[in-house]
Amino acid sequence: MPFQRILYDLLAATDGAMGAVFLDYEGETVEALSYEHVEPDELRAFGAYQGIFLDRLRKIARNAECGKPQRFTIAYENAKVLSLDVQDGYYVVVLIHAEASEGLAWHH
Secondary structure, eight states: OHHHHHHHHHHHHSTTEEEEEEEOTTSOEEEEEEOTTOOHHHHHHHHHHHHHHHHHHHHHHHHHTOOOOOEEEEEOSSEEEEEEEEETTEEEEEEEETTSOHHHHHHO
16 A cells, blocks of 8 residues: 555654554545554554544634644653644654654655
8 A cells, every 4th residue: 555655664764753644534544554562452542542632633623713733742751643634634743762863754
């Protein structure tokens, strides 16, 4: 699948990457790829919850008339979860180690 190759290239280029998932507007996984000890089901769950957060952000941003949210990060003690709104409700979630470069992850 073409999406799997894109996720693979993203993870290979991002030091500290643990997994990535591409999801549709309902939070359903289109494609997922995990590294290290991240279970595929855990990665899909992270992605689905990020979709809920992204949906809320879209509504808040619309009400505040500040434009469409493009990306956001949630930082945990041992990891960061990066979420990118692609288009038509689709989004990508990348899980990286806490010490990994968020800027480089966003760049890739």
